[in-house]
Amino acid sequence: MLGPLIPFVIAAIAGGQAAPLPVLTDIKAIRALSQSDAARGYPVRIRGVITHFDELQSNTLFIFDGTSGQFIQPPTNGSLVAWGPIRTGDTVEVTGHTVRGGFAPNVVPDTIRDFGVIARPAPLRVPYASLMTGRHDCEFVEVSGVIRRTWLSAGDSHIMFADLALEDGIVIRAAFWDHHTGDRDRFVDARVRVRGNIGAIFGPTEQLVGVSLLAGRTSDVEVLDPSVDPFALQVQPIGTIFTYSYAAEANRRIRIRGVVIGDVPARSVAVSDYTSNSVFRSVRHVIYVKDKTGSVSVETEQTSPVRPGDVVEVAGFAATSPGKPVIGDAVFRVVGSEAVPSPTTVPAGSVVRADNDAELVRVDAQLLGILRAPGERVFVLKSSGGDTAFEAALDGGEDGGALDDIRPGSAVRVTGVYAYQDGPPPVFRLLLRSAADVVVLASAPWWTPRHTAVLALILIVALIAAIVFVRTMTARERREYQAVLSERNRVARELHDTLEQGLTGIALQLEAVAGTVQSSPSAAQHSLQVARQMLRYSLEETRRSVLDLRSQALETNDLPAALSTLARQMTSGTPIRAEVRVEGARRRLDASLEHHLLRIGLEAVTNAVKHSGATRIDMVVRFSSSSTELVVTDDGCGLHQENGDMGGAHFGVQGIHERANKIGAVLELGCRAGGGTRLSVTVPAGERRSEVLTIARDTETVG
Numbered sequence: 001m002l003g004p005l006i007p008f009v010i011a012a013i014a015g016g017q018a019a020p021l022p023v024l025t026d027i028k029a030i031r032a033l034s035q036s037d038a039a040r041g042y043p044v045r046i047r048g049v050i051t052h053f054d055e056l057q058s059n060t061l062f063i064f065d066g067t068s069g070q071f072i073q074p075p076t077n078g079s080l081v082a083w084g085p086i087r088t089g090d091t092v093e094v095t096g097h098t099v100r101g102g103f104a105p106n107v108v109p110d111t112i113r114d115f116g117v118i119a120r121p122a123p124l125r126v127p128y129a130s131l132m133t134g135r136h137d138c139e140f141v142e143v144s145g146v147i148r149r150t151w152l153s154a155g156d157s158h159i160m161f162a163d164l165a166l167e168d169g170i171v172i173r174a175a176f177w178d179h180h181t182g183d184r185d186r187f188v189d190a191r192v193r194v195r196g197n198i199g200a201i202f203g204p205t206e207q208l209v210g211v212s213l214l215a216g217r218t219s220d221v222e223v224l225d226p227s228v229d230p231f232a233l234q235v236q237p238i239g240t241i242f243t244y245s246y247a248a249e250a251n252r253r254i255r256i257r258g259v260v261i262g263d264v265p266a267r268s269v270a271v272s273d274y275t276s277n278s279v280f281r282s283v284r285h286v287i288y289v290k291d292k293t294g295s296v297s298v299e300t301e302q303t304s305p306v307r308p309g310d311v312v313e314v315a316g317f318a319a320t321s322p323g324k325p326v327i328g329d330a331v332f333r334v335v336g337s338e339a340v341p342s343p344t345t346v347p348a349g350s351v352v353r354a355d356n357d358a359e360l361v362r363v364d365a366q367l368l369g370i371l372r373a374p375g376e377r378v379f380v381l382k383s384s385g386g387d388t389a390f391e392a393a394l395d396g397g398e399d400g401g402a403l404d405d406i407r408p409g410s411a412v413r414v415t416g417v418y419a420y421q422d423g424p425p426p427v428f429r430l431l432l433r434s435a436a437d438v439v440v441l442a443s444a445p446w447w448t449p450r451h452t453a454v455l456a457l458i459l460i461v462a463l464i465a466a467i468v469f470v471r472t473m474t475a476r477e478r479r480e481y482q483a484v485l486s487e488r489n490r491v492a493r494e495l496h497d498t499l500e501q502g503l504t505g506i507a508l509q510l511e512a513v514a515g516t517v518q519s520s521p522s523a524a525q526h527s528l529q530v531a532r533q534m535l536r537y538s539l540e541e542t543r544r545s546v547l548d549l550r551s552q553a554l555e556t557n558d559l560p561a562a563l564s565t566l567a568r569q570m571t572s573g574t575p576i577r578a579e580v581r582v583e584g585a586r587r588r589l590d591a592s593l594e595h596h597l598l599r600i601g602l603e604a605v606t607n608a609v610k611h612s613g614a615t616r617i618d619m620v621v622r623f624s625s626s627s628t629e630l631v632v633t634d635d636g637c638g639l640h641q642e643n644g645d646m647g648g649a650h651f652g653v654q655g656i657h658e659r660a661n662k663i664g665a666v667l668e669l670g671c672r673a674g675g676g677t678r679l680s681v682t683v684p685a686g687e688r689r690s691e692v693l694t695i696a697r698d699t700e701t702v703g
Helices: 003-015 027-031 183-187 401-405 449-516 521-546 559-571 591-612 651-662 686-702
Strands: 043-054 059-064 069-072 090-099 106-117 140-152 160-166 171-178 191-202 208-217 222-225 254-273 278-290 295-300 310-319 326-337 360-373 376-383 389-395 411-421 427-432 438-442 577-583 616-623 627-634 666-671 677-684
Touching: 027 043, 027 069, 043 069, 043 191, 043 208, 069 106, 140 171, 140 183, 140 326, 160 183, 171 191, 254 295, 254 326, 254 411, 278 310, 295 310, 360 389, 376 411, 449 521, 449 591, 559 577, 559 591, 559 616, 591 616, 591 627, 591 651, 591 677, 651 666
Parallel strands: 171 208, 295 326, 389 427, 577 616
Antiparallel strands: 043 059, 043 090, 059 069, 090 106, 140 160, 140 191, 160 171, 191 208, 191 222, 254 278, 254 310, 278 295, 310 326, 360 376, 360 411, 376 389, 411 427, 411 438, 616 627, 627 677, 666 677
């Protein structure tokens, strides 16, 4: 087959360079190329007889040289009309080059030379099994068989297609570009002999899935046995289809008569054919028919509606299936009506049986769920007493809304047509006729495992929500209590530091009045005036403390001046001397810081006046770049257990500790050498103070 190419290959090797591709003059040499070789564009000059050519569209050209056939690919405009009025039967010479085809190598022509009718080659007779190897693609063959169905292409009605059942029962598709009125009816069920070129049916992967026959004209079809009126055939009992008969004919129509027990309404489906780039409209209406001997499913393109109980006559082509026989490509007519046969009850242990196919049956089952698919409502069921799951489908055109209320788990009885489907594993489907085919035997109890799980989940969620709510409210109440407690402590501390300090000063002034009222009325008068001023000051300070306002002494004075003024007022008219000294660059401090340092200093003065018996109180305010320090010393008796201790049990000392912690200060409180008390409060500046504040808060939290 590749012999003509060998000299060129040897010459290319000897010359050391790529030789020009040889001219192929034999169709068989083209057919021997692979798709990749054909894509190289071998030049061709071949001669043959046109065995197929669509003379209406001037395309689909096949030539045959007696042994092999070749498809001539039309140019980009899709038409071969440029090469004149060529006709089927003409001998032509084609020059051009090879290209990669959809399934096999094609030839694109540069010129076509027509020699007219010289001789018509004899067709080949090839069995179908050999055709399916693909090696006979494009060859001119002759086949015999019975035409079962004819139809027109959806987009191009000038082409008539026919399903041709060969003698061995295999059905291939034949295409005729030239046909006449009445051909579609006269050819159905006719035994014919047809000649044409084999066309491969393939997909995008270039793999063969079937073959078709490009037959050309219907006038060239030889009718071996004409068709007859389908309803003039003898009625055959359904139960005898495909039983032994010495006189049985292959691939011919049969006629049955029976009552409709159910149907699947007709639906139009678009079927795309990749090979011919065509779209076919396929209509499949399935009717289930029963007579006294058996039942059968009927497939037809007729869209006439039928109802259970209609008596119909059906003519069509019988075929085997995994279940009962199927009558395909059928025509039917309604001739009467009668009662629908009673359904057969299917035993629970044998619900999957091929002999139930196409029968009207009744099955007891448990409902697992309902699905709503396009065009139908599907019930998912499990046979009672078994583990077989199956589906029951109700057409979407039927009113089945009430069935949606059936709860999963309910025991139901379903009646419908049994449709067996071969596996693995074998399964079946029930085709319901109406909503009345579903009867509830026992509703599912509300207390199902699913409902129990949902209820348990709800209770768990509710319990978690309750716990979160209680914890949130408890935390909120704790925060509110802490806020109230903090405010009470603040008010108590402020009242102690303001009211007690004021009262202490007032008491000292009143004692001075009592001691001088007889001997020095003017001094007593002065002490009384100071007591009045201190009383007014104490009242104002008490109000400000309750409202958490800044001390009035700090509104016009800085910390050292405020300490000096208030200390002198408290000790005026007494033998106690209070002095304030400033070290470093004097400056104003943060309002909160000044307030707490003022209260700490006055509390130290109050304690010295009330408890120590001191005659001198010295206060030093020391300013530096790294800190601010307040030091209060007296010459009294010092700290004693009865007056207070370092643990802060005494309320005044406790208040000093709390204020120091609040401002992040370092507190030192104790007895000084030589007698008396020394209090030192050091407030770091900037980041160091923030660190001290953080440590103080952590200490309070841990405490």
